[in-house]
Amino acid sequence: xxxxxxxxxxxxxxxxxxxxxxxxxxxxxxxxxxxxxxxxxxxxxxxxxxxxxxxxxxxxxxxxxxxxxxxxxxxxxxxxxxxxxxxxxxxxxxxxxxxxxxxxxxxxxxxxxxxxxxxxxxxxxxxxxxxxxxxxxxxxxxxx
Numbered sequence: 001x002x003x004x005x006x007x008x009x010x011x012x013x014x015x016x017x018x019x020x021x022x023x024x025x026x027x028x029x030x031x032x033x034x035x036x037x038x039x040x041x042x043x044x045x046x047x048x049x050x051x052x053x054x055x056x057x058x059x060x061x062x063x064x065x066x067x068x069x070x071x072x073x074x075x076x077x078x079x080x081x082x083x084x085x086x087x088x089x090x091x092x093x094x095x096x097x098x099x100x101x102x103x104x105x106x107x108x109x110x111x112x113x114x115x116x117x118x119x120x121x122x123x124x125x126x127x128x129x130x131x132x133x134x135x136x137x138x139x140x141x142x143x144x
Contacts, residue, residue: 018071030059113136
């Protein structure tokens with residue numbers, strides 16, 4: 001039996017990090033519940049205090065295929081390297097310089113959105129080449 005799953009990010013600013021990952025993945029911010037025109041209207045209706053409105057956010061695949069990305073505010077800052085990270089498949093089916101050119105193009109777009117480039121791994125015997133990045137809150141991910 002296959003289970004549906006989501007990937008959860010602990011973070012300081014769920015709205016900002018969700019906006020970054022929506023742009024990075026081609027996803028979209030999760031729509032408000034039925035009957036509400038916006039999340040603000042829903043939260044106000046539910047009497048959620050305004051200081052809690054940015055305590056969580058989510059990104060979904062518009063086609064309904066990929067996992068939901070969930071962002072939850074936590075009080076502590078990120079302290080160490082991620083033990084699990086996302087690989088964004090930015091150049092599937094390409095190799096060599098064409099692959100690295102495609103990865104560089106995507107890396108530049110993500111840097112403009114607030115990501116940080118960490119390092120480039122050129123193609124070798126055991127690796128087709130990838131670029132290690134960090135999102136705006138320092139979570140590691142790879143362009144693969």
